[in-house]
Amino acid sequence: MAAARVRSGGRPTLEEVAARAGVGRGTASRVINGSPRVSPHTREAVEAAVAELGYVPNRAARALAGNRTDAIALVVPEPETRFFAEPYFSDIVRGVGAALADTDMQLLLTLVGNDRERRRLAQYLTAHRVDGVLLVSVHAADPLPDLLEQLGMPAVMSGRRSASETLASVDSDNFAGAGAAVGHLVSRGRRAIATITGPQDVYGAQRRLDGYRAAMSEAGLGPDERLIAPADFSEEGGARAMRELLARRPDVDAVFAASDVMAAGARQVLREAGRRIPDDVALIGFDDSAVARHMDPALTSVRQPIEEMGRTMARVLLDEIAGEHRERPQIVLPTELVVRDSS
Amino acid sequence: MAAARVRSGGRPTLEEVAARAGVGRGTASRVINGSPRVSPHTREAVEAAVAELGYVPNRAARALAGNRTDAIALVVPEPETRFFAEPYFSDIVRGVGAALADTDMQLLLTLVGNDRERRRLAQYLTAHRVDGVLLVSVHAADPLPDLLEQLGMPAVMSGRRSASETLASVDSDNFAGAGAAVGHLVSRGRRAIATITGPQDVYGAQRRLDGYRAAMSEAGLGPDERLIAPADFSEEGGARAMRELLARRPDVDAVFAASDVMAAGARQVLREAGRRIPDDVALIGFDDSAVARHMDPALTSVRQPIEEMGRTMARVLLDEIAGEHRERPQIVLPTELVVRDSS
DNA sequence: CCGTATTCTGGGAGCGCTCCCAGAACGGCG
DNA sequence: CGCCGTTCTGGGAGCGCTCCCAGAATACGG
Numbered sequence: 001m002a003a004a005r006v007r008s009g010g011r012p013t014l015e016e017v018a019a020r021a022g023v024g025r026g027t028a029s030r031v032i033n034g035s036p037r038v039s040p041h042t043r044e045a046v047e048a049a050v051a052e053l054g055y056v057p058n059r060a061a062r063a064l065a066g067n068r069t070d071a072i073a074l075v076v077p078e079p080e081t082r083f084f085a086e087p088y089f090s091d092i093v094r095g096v097g098a099a100l101a102d103t104d105m106q107l108l109l110t111l112v113g114n115d116r117e118r119r120r121l122a123q124y125l126t127a128h129r130v131d132g133v134l135l136v137s138v139h140a141a142d143p144l145p146d147l148l149e150q151l152g153m154p155a156v157m158s159g160r161r162s163a164s165e166t167l168a169s170v171d172s173d174n175f176a177g178a179g180a181a182v183g184h185l186v187s188r189g190r191r192a193i194a195t196i197t198g199p200q201d202v203y204g205a206q207r208r209l210d211g212y213r214a215a216m217s218e219a220g221l222g223p224d225e226r227l228i229a230p231a232d233f234s235e236e237g238g239a240r241a242m243r244e245l246l247a248r249r250p251d252v253d254a255v256f257a258a259s260d261v262m263a264a265g266a267r268q269v270l271r272e273a274g275r276r277i278p279d280d281v282a283l284i285g286f287d288d289s290a291v292a293r294h295m296d297p298a299l300t301s302v303r304q305p306i307e308e309m310g311r312t313m314a315r316v317l318l319d320e321i322a323g324e325h326r327e328r329p330q331i332v333l334p335t336e337l338v339v340r341d342s343s
Numbered sequence: 344m345a346a347a348r349v350r351s352g353g354r355p356t357l358e359e360v361a362a363r364a365g366v367g368r369g370t371a372s373r374v375i376n377g378s379p380r381v382s383p384h385t386r387e388a389v390e391a392a393v394a395e396l397g398y399v400p401n402r403a404a405r406a407l408a409g410n411r412t413d414a415i416a417l418v419v420p421e422p423e424t425r426f427f428a429e430p431y432f433s434d435i436v437r438g439v440g441a442a443l444a445d446t447d448m449q450l451l452l453t454l455v456g457n458d459r460e461r462r463r464l465a466q467y468l469t470a471h472r473v474d475g476v477l478l479v480s481v482h483a484a485d486p487l488p489d490l491l492e493q494l495g496m497p498a499v500m501s502g503r504r505s506a507s508e509t510l511a512s513v514d515s516d517n518f519a520g521a522g523a524a525v526g527h528l529v530s531r532g533r534r535a536i537a538t539i540t541g542p543q544d545v546y547g548a549q550r551r552l553d554g555y556r557a558a559m560s561e562a563g564l565g566p567d568e569r570l571i572a573p574a575d576f577s578e579e580g581g582a583r584a585m586r587e588l589l590a591r592r593p594d595v596d597a598v599f600a601a602s603d604v605m606a607a608g609a610r611q612v613l614r615e616a617g618r619r620i621p622d623d624v625a626l627i628g629f630d631d632s633a634v635a636r637h638m639d640p641a642l643t644s645v646r647q648p649i650e651e652m653g654r655t656m657a658r659v660l661l662d663e664i665a666g667e668h669r670e671r672p673q674i675v676l677p678t679e680l681v682v683r684d685s686s
Numbered sequence: 687c688c689g690t691a692t693t694c695t696g697g698g699a700g701c702g703c704t705c706c707c708a709g710a711a712c713g714g715c716g
Numbered sequence: 717c718g719c720c721g722t723t724c725t726g727g728g729a730g731c732g733c734t735c736c737c738a739g740a741a742t743a744c745g746g
Contacts, residue, residue: 011469014702014703015703024726025702026704026705027724030724033704037725039724056466056470057470057702058470060407061403061407062704063703065704066703090432093454098454108450108452109440109452110450111441290632296638357733373694380694382693400732401732404731407700407701408735
């Protein structure tokens with residue numbers, strides 16, 4: 001006759017563990033949370049009881065009593081097709097997951113759409129549903145980062161909004177990556193090296209252009225604005241930009257596109273114009289995505305250590321939650337040029 | 344001086360909402376949970392108080408008191424590179440997210456590795472950390488589904504383990520998809536139509552082969568086992584299989600690969616063998632991934648409605664959690680042939 | 687107009703845990 | 717051997733909510 005109504009799916013409670021180990025609830029709690037102020041003998045007894053009973057702490061109770069949730073949110077901008085595209089999303093998730101594996105932190109996935117939703121989100125996040133927030137694909141005008149900062153919620157973003165980012169961030173070295181791409185083209189004897197840029201309100205895209213410019217002047221290939229065509233990270237945008245470049249500088253012999261997808265668009269146009277890759281025009285992309293590997297010819301591309309970025313973001317966030325380093329680290333991870341057939 | 348220690352980041356509690364509305368805690372709770380047993384007048388008062396205070400219920404307290412978590416877990420097999428690859432993961436997440444957007448269910452992302460971890464996972468999941476589980480990329484021998492079933496935990500999987508699946512599942516019509524691919528090839532006048540299969544312990548891969556076989560005999564192209572080459576969904580596997588096929592049936596004039604990635608491997612081999620696509624050999628893949636769109640020539644492929652699968656999985660799970668339909672629905676969503684240049 | 691059925695409402699109990707305080711047990715020193 | 721400091725321990729209080737039970741308010745029939 002249901003002496004005790006089945007609590008929580010019949011799982012043992014801390015109290016039961018304590019009783020079994022012959023100690024008090026407080027002591028059992030101490031052992032489970034790794035407090036040092038427990039005698040070895042007692043500790044063993046509690047640990048044995050935990051094992052025998054298959055005790056797993058109730059998260060909700062913990063969260064309620066401890067005023068924390070042991071959960072972090074990965075906030076993903078839903079409308080951004082780009083972020084969802086290979087390889088970004090999967091790899092970030094994989095990296096974050098790896099960093100969290102040894103922790104008992106949970107990963108909450110939160111898809112948000114427009115700015116209104118983002119504001120509402122800030123409220124929800126603070127209503128103590130998470131201990132910290134991972135932000136990806138943040139635009140310069142995004143209200144969320146500042147909101148989180150005001151609320152004092154630990155947060156780390158991938159990429160930065162500007163050179164003087166106030167939140168903790170993990171970025172890849174877009175500047176050096178672009179430089180390496182241009183350097184490689186130069187070393188292959190290319191002179192009329194053009195670039196197709198990403199949207200300039202994305203800091204990373206800015207840096208790729210900066211890197212291009214710096215490498216060009218360093219190579220003594222003075223600035224020629226006709227070699228710079230703006231686009232928006234899309235395939236169609238890449239194609240359009242390539243057409244412009246061809247019109248303005250028909251002698252172009254290399255193109256550095258700030259994303260693989262734009263490179264794919266450019267390739268299409270080059271092919272239609274009868275230019276052979278890499279013989280007539282060398283082509284380099286950015287991201288080292290599946291698109292690059294399967295393009296024909298296989299695309300040389302600048303690889304970002306995305307999985308490692310995810311891992312690093314998670315680690316930085318965990319530190320921040322633990323109350324360490326209040327100095328908002330700005331981490332920049334190296335990029336790497338992956339040379340294939342297109343250059 | 345700190346009359347009340349800042350609770351929960353200073354957020355209002357139900358009690359405060361109730362006080363402000365001039366009602367009891369119970370009544371306030373009823374309004375917030377949409378109980379009908381509240382007078383319209385009272386309801387309005389509470390709703391006003393909620394709005395003024397910006398009240399958001401504390402999840403942990405709710406979970407503890409209500410013995411539910413309002414959270415579901417998406418369990419992702421970590422070692423499986425395939426699942427993480429385009430387009431599966433992103434699209435499933437997107438679909439699930441969309442279905443959950445109107446709910447206040449949270450999405451927990453759980454990456455699991457080997458079987459040992461999976462067993463441990465079952466324990467954690469039951470320790471009432473989630474109300475339900477979404478399983479993707481399940482193998483025939485996976486212990487997790489049965490574990491969840493025993494524990495009575497609501498669960499839905501993508502794909503099935505066999506024809507007689509006991510858990511709720513959402514699958515795509517692999518059989519019809521394969522049939523459509525073969526039918527298309529036949530209608531283009533191909534006769535020596537080969538197939539490169541996926542691992543046969545994956546039910547979906549089985550069904551694709553079944554669909555191929557059925558369509559072949561229907562077209563009067565009797566069975567020829569030499570036209571069937573097994574592989575493992577990998578690019579290298581696809582290449583190997585293609586070499587076999589070329590050796591066994593040099594007259595092959597079409598290949599249906601059970602995944603785009605395998606098709607990419609096959610394309611490589613065909614090209615090296617001097618066979619033109621589609622002139623000499625037509626090629627069709629499965630998944631309609633980015634790889635297909637960017638392949639040269641663009642790959643004809645069978646599209647699965649992955650995002651919709653995600654949405655459907657979430658909906659079925661929510662129903663199951665709500666206690667509806669205990670009959671474990673087996674849903675099969677239609678596939679669609681996307682014809683491009685390779686066939 | 688009263689009794690009874692029917693709504694509506696307030697608040698006690700309790701979910702399982704952490705925090706913290708006070709008391710018990712132990713140790714070292716004079 | 718007694719005193720005080722230190723370590724260890726038990727358990728009360730409380731986190732914010734839901735569940736549920738009585739009691740209050742209202743409605744209805746005779």
